[in-house]
Amino acid sequence: MKNRVEVERVLEQAIRNSEAYKDVGKLADYIPELANVEPDNFGIALVDVDGEIIVKGDDEIVFSIQSISKVIDLIMALEDVGREEVFSKVGMEPTEYKFNSIRPISDKAANPLINAGAISTCSLIRGSSTQEKFDRVIEKIGSLSNSEDVRFLEHIFLSEMETTDINRSISYYLKSIGIIDNDAEEVLELYVRNCSIGLNVKQLAHIAAVLANGGRSLDGKEQLVDKEVVKITLALMAACGMYEESGQYLVEVGFPSKSGVGGAIIGIVPGKCGICTYSPRLDRSGNSVRGLKVLEEISKTLNLNIFI
Ligand code: GLU
Secondary structure, three states, X not given: OXXXXXXXXXXXXXXXHHHHHOOOOEOOOOOHHHHHOOOOOOEEEXXXXXXXXXXXXXXXXXXXXXHHHHHHHHHHHHHHHOHHHXXXXXXXXXXXXXXXXXXXXXXXXXXXXXXXHHHHHHOXXXXXXXXXXXXXXXXXXXXXXXXXXXXXXXXXXXXXXXXXXXXXXXXXHHHHOOOXXXXXXXXXXXXXXXXXXXXXXXXXXXXXXXHHOOOEOOOOOOEOOOHHHHHHHHHHHHHHOOHHHHHHHHHHOOOOEEXXXXXXXXXXXXXOEEEEEEOOOEOOOOOEHHXXXXXXXXXXXXXXXXXX
């Protein structure tokens, strides 16, 4: 990173400016365990495509990745069964409805980055049992984050499984209209397990940096995700990654991103870097309030918007 000192300064300033929003927003308490996280935690990591990293704040805190797992679900479905099969089961369009809405589904879910779409892509991940499929997801996340410490936060998983009537309904509905071929309960379990994977901002920023690097490992030695799969994934993240604020976010921040109700956001600046913020107070759409503010400022100050 040529301008490391400058990037550090910009991150520090953005964090300071976001302190005004420290108490704004609400934890995602519809999953009871998520109401127990420390609301004031804040961390950010930026990893460039050469693997150089800058971290600020609470960079060791492990949180559930929630919807960010939808990016991995999509990548694995595309790798396992191919583009044609995936998009026969799920659309490519943004939606104005909430991420867990059952309403927009007519023949298939609007896109793979909302719950119904990710439940659809989870049903395409290969493996002879839910455990085997989940092990493959963990392995994939391990290789993309260059880390062996990929956790499963069982308390989050159990808490969501007890309360996830809406996702259960979506899963059974998708089964009834022929989108899901396998057992609806097993697909639901894999989807919720993937949401309950625990990572820190450094690991997620590393995954984002690999995607920014066209799917190549940051040491340049291995193609970890097929380039065509990366292209599709980033396009859909740009169009649909930030819930029903995706358009506004793209205007203000201007690079493919995905957020999760756990409070993290990953951003991918192709050819440059991956970024992850973590701050669990959310706005009405489910996006981290401070995460949005920080990303907006650093995008503007470091000229990271991909459209200009
Ligand atoms: N596990 C969460 C759910 O299904 C993920 C939602 C999100 O992060 O957008 O409700």
